[in-house]
Amino acid sequence: xxxxxxxxxxxxxxxxxxxxxxxxxxxxxxxxxxxxxxxxxxxxxxxxxxxxxxxxxxxxxxxxxxxxxxxxxxxxxxxxxxxxxxxxxxxxxxxxxxxxxxxxxxxxxxxxxxxxxxxxxxxxxxxxxxxxxxxxxxxxxxxxxxxxxxxxxxxxxxxxxxxxxxxxxxxxxxxxxxxxxxxxxxxxxxxxxxxxxxxxxxxxxxxxxxxxxxxxxxxxxxxxxxxxxxxxxxxxxxxxxxxxxxxxxxxxxxxxxxxxxxxxxxxxxxxxxxxxxxxxxxxxxxxxxxxxxxxxxxxxxxxxxxxxxxxxxxxxxxxxxxxxxxxxxxxxxxxxxxxxxxxxxxxxxxxxxxxxxxxxxxxxxxxxxxxxxxxxxxxxxxxxxxxxxxxxxxxxxxxxxxxxxxxxxxxxxxxxxxxxxxxxxxxxxxxxxxxxxxxxxxxxxxxx
Numbered sequence: 001x002x003x004x005x006x007x008x009x010x011x012x013x014x015x016x017x018x019x020x021x022x023x024x025x026x027x028x029x030x031x032x033x034x035x036x037x038x039x040x041x042x043x044x045x046x047x048x049x050x051x052x053x054x055x056x057x058x059x060x061x062x063x064x065x066x067x068x069x070x071x072x073x074x075x076x077x078x079x080x081x082x083x084x085x086x087x088x089x090x091x092x093x094x095x096x097x098x099x100x101x102x103x104x105x106x107x108x109x110x111x112x113x114x115x116x117x118x119x120x121x122x123x124x125x126x127x128x129x130x131x132x133x134x135x136x137x138x139x140x141x142x143x144x145x146x147x148x149x150x151x152x153x154x155x156x157x158x159x160x161x162x163x164x165x166x167x168x169x170x171x172x173x174x175x176x177x178x179x180x181x182x183x184x185x186x187x188x189x190x191x192x193x194x195x196x197x198x199x200x201x202x203x204x205x206x207x208x209x210x211x212x213x214x215x216x217x218x219x220x221x222x223x224x225x226x227x228x229x230x231x232x233x234x235x236x237x238x239x240x241x242x243x244x245x246x247x248x249x250x251x252x253x254x255x256x257x258x259x260x261x262x263x264x265x266x267x268x269x270x271x272x273x274x275x276x277x278x279x280x281x282x283x284x285x286x287x288x289x290x291x292x293x294x295x296x297x298x299x300x301x302x303x304x305x306x307x308x309x310x311x312x313x314x315x316x317x318x319x320x321x322x323x324x325x326x327x328x329x330x331x332x333x334x335x336x337x338x339x340x341x342x343x344x345x346x347x348x349x350x351x352x353x354x355x356x357x358x359x360x361x362x363x364x365x366x367x368x369x370x371x372x373x374x375x376x377x378x379x380x381x382x383x384x385x386x387x388x389x390x391x392x393x394x395x396x397x398x399x400x401x402x403x404x405x406x407x408x409x410x411x412x413x414x415x416x417x418x419x420x421x422x423x424x425x426x427x428x429x430x431x432x433x434x435x436x437x438x439x440x441x442x443x444x445x446x447x448x
Contacts, residue, residue, distance in 0.1 A: 016124065021116070025127060026069065028113035033068045034060045036085030046071045046078050072117070083118045094118060102126065108137075233401050236394075240405075262325065263411045269324035314445035317437060321363035323415040328363075329406055329434070330356060330442065331399060331420035332371040338421060338439040353385050355446035360387030368406060372399035400425045407432045 021029065034057050037045075042053050049071055052064040060068070072079050087094040093110065096103050097120050102111045108129070115126040321328060336348035343351070353369060360367040366389075373392040384390040393402045403418060407429045410416050416434040419442045420426060426436035 021127070022112075024109050025112045025116065028109045029072065029116050030061065030065045030068055032086055032113055032117055033072055033082050034064075035089065036082040037068065039085055040081060044078075044081060046075045049078075079117060079119075086114060086117055090114065097123075097126070229396065233397055236397065237405050237408075263413050266325040266414055312438060312441050312444065314441055314448065317417070317441050317445050318363070320415065320417045320435060320437070321359075321365040325414055326363070326365040327410060327414065327416045328356075328359075328365050328367045329403055329416065329418045329429075330367070330369045331403060331418070331422065331425060331439070332369045333399065334420045334422055334425075335439040335442055339443045349382070352446075353388055353390065356388045357385035359446065370399045370402050370406070373397070400428075404428050404432065407434045410434075 020026075037049070037052075037060060038057065042050050045053060048067055049064065052060050052067070055064065072082065083094075093103065093106060093114050096106075097111070097115055097118055100120065100122065102115075112127045112129075115123040320326060330352070332349065332352060333345075336343075336345075336352050340348060340351065349371065356367050356369055359365075367387060368389040368391060370391050370393070373394060382390060391402060393399050400420075400422060403420070403425060407416055407418065410433075412433055416429075418425065418429040418434045418436050419439055420429075420436065421439045429436055
């Protein structure tokens, strides 16, 4: 190879490629350049390649491939130095190319890459021929791979068809089995739904019966509780009577003596009062005078009925309180909630007790006012007014029960008047011998 006057080799610059290097040839050229790169010093390398001087061959191929190809094309001196390293490494291939007779057994890519680096006469034809040969070989290899792939795909398609046919048969069998199983499950479902409906009907019936039994049990429990409260009240009354009897025995007198004495005083005072009021002369009654008849000038029963007082006339209450040893028992809250229900309980009590105190002073009768202890939010600090006994029922005892206890404690024959609009209280005290009057009568009497 002859160098020109500038010291650069004359590498047949007149010959140039009219197309880019085939890719296979380009890779071989870069590989040859990388092999010769390592034997050059840093000063022998082009400026753009010096940064890769310390790279390993594999890293140079990865990171400096494009830079080496560009330098090889643009730097004839660098290409000459790489060509010299190629001659040293492959002298036979280089000599054959210089002689214009490339070895027929050599790889066309190696021949084209060496011709591109050494650039002997006719190197462009060698590169083009090698590119065509490589392309033809690549095409044949691609065709071979395509045929092999096609055969493989045909075999896979046949296998897939066979598998699909077998899978179809299997799925058809499974579908028939699933249909049969579905029909069986549907029959079982219908049977289960029927059982569920029957069970729900039985459950509703059982719930209804249970509710009825529970209602009966609650009613029985309520009745038992009411009876227990009544028995407790009677037991408390009995215990109170027993305690009073014991106390009377300890004091040397009995309750019966007290009741008899009180009744006797009542009868005596009644007889004396009646005698004074009527100014009765000594007894001169004859048997004929006892025969009931209407005498001339006297009032008939019809005339007497016409002069009777109305049931709510407060004059009746005055007449009852005027009786000897009269005892007035007042259902406190029944009266206050009838007369002035909007007032607070404390003010209701004070207003009623004030009126009862004046009534007791006017009539001289014994007055007892009973309040329900369940209405109390706290203990009552109350100073009873003069002439009025104030009682609150104990826990578990109503004011109605306490009123009945007071009436039963009185001896038969004593005039006892109970003021209450409660029909149950009125009926109970009437059976015990007391005279019930409505709360309206007392309210009218106190408002006079």
